[in-house]
Amino acid sequence: MDAEPRRVPRSGDGPRAPAAERPGKVRVMASRSTQILEAAARVIARRGVRGLRVEELAAEAGVSTALIYYHFKDRTGVLRQTLEFINDRAERYTTDRDPDAPPLTPREELDETLLLELQDTVEVRENSSAWGELRASAVFDEVLREDLARATLVWVQEVAALLGQVQPMATASSLAEAAERLTALLEGLSMRWLSGGIRIDHARELMRGAIEAELAGLQRY
Amino acid sequence: MDAEPRRVPRSGDGPRAPAAERPGKVRVMASRSTQILEAAARVIARRGVRGLRVEELAAEAGVSTALIYYHFKDRTGVLRQTLEFINDRAERYTTDRDPDAPPLTPREELDETLLLELQDTVEVRENSSAWGELRASAVFDEVLREDLARATLVWVQEVAALLGQVQPMATASSLAEAAERLTALLEGLSMRWLSGGIRIDHARELMRGAIEAELAGLQRY
């Protein structure tokens, strides 16, 4: 769906920074459609999926509405790709680790993976509210369902694998169940946090407790 | 599940149709506005609060759009009254018990309370999706936040009390935490169920497992 990420300077744009082509770690300049997706994540986090107006998105991204339709088929297309985008981003802040930091024990990695979704940073907040919105919208939107289900499955399996590293004796199905509960709980807690029901550190506390409980449960086979 | 379940006669309810005044068991004829509210509940379950279109509601109820405005001030009015309506109904399936059925043990009552929200019936489905919608909307809507927080608190306390009956030795705070986790998990599972991620009986299974785990955790003080 996405066009080539070729960089093209544009008239009204003024001088574009020359995409720092340096060796090693480089902050790659976001292509137009990525810019739009980033903007979409912000708008969704601010207004919700159903509150997303193509015009507002265009303004947020600093482009014309027509460009949105040029890059994405229609409003739904934007939504779909934003879901994917958000997912990838979550992957990053959940998975990426400083290469020369001390390696994590399986248990630490598990905690990390789950608790990183409960941080009060712009990125996480944005991601979580967009995710919650997409989840809520999927209830009424066929199109989103499949994508969301797939994304959820991947996530659950990842958590199950981590659990398996901590409790290698547990059966695959009990690991899967524990992972489903933990991830579902995380979603529930996120929503409560975002809707002002609980504070972030309380949410983390609760999450920690749940991890503890599930691991204890797995130990008893 | 919600704050005040008080029955309040409302203006739109009007002096209504004499409803087949016959002795004995009578299928009371639903007044026009009740018909509309029932239809609204169905439409909301299908499209979500934010997806409710007045025209679609009118069609569903088999009336003209204008009649909706005749009975309810505006779209928001319909929404408000529908939520009240749905709430009253939820009260029924959550609280009502056959008076001469065998009394429940605390443990059964706990299971009952939590698992009743995971049933594939029209009523529960409608209620759960409305609740999910509310939760999601509250993220972007100041106004809803307070009501929702209060309602959640009541619910959490109710569950904590039930947990306390099963594990009388547990501390108040550990009961509260367990209750928060269980209710948050229930919300998470509901959303997954409604968005097609998992089947209802699997959700129930997971919920049962969580109750088990939490009770086990409470036993270890």
Add this chain to the structure above:
DNA sequence: ATGTATTGACTGAATTTTCAGTTAGCGCGA
């Protein structure tokens, strides 16, 4: 190297669609 055709990225200004809400009035029971 220079002009020319072609293409991809992009825009401003429509056009079309979608909705909430209104208006004018009909029929019918008291």
Add this chain to the structure above:
DNA sequence: TCGCGCTAACTGAAAATTCAGTCAATACAT
């Protein structure tokens, strides 16, 4: 003959989507 319950047909505005083109960069032939 009111006036209540109701409808068909609108209106107006907000949004989504499309259209007709501009502009800069390349490819390509000369």
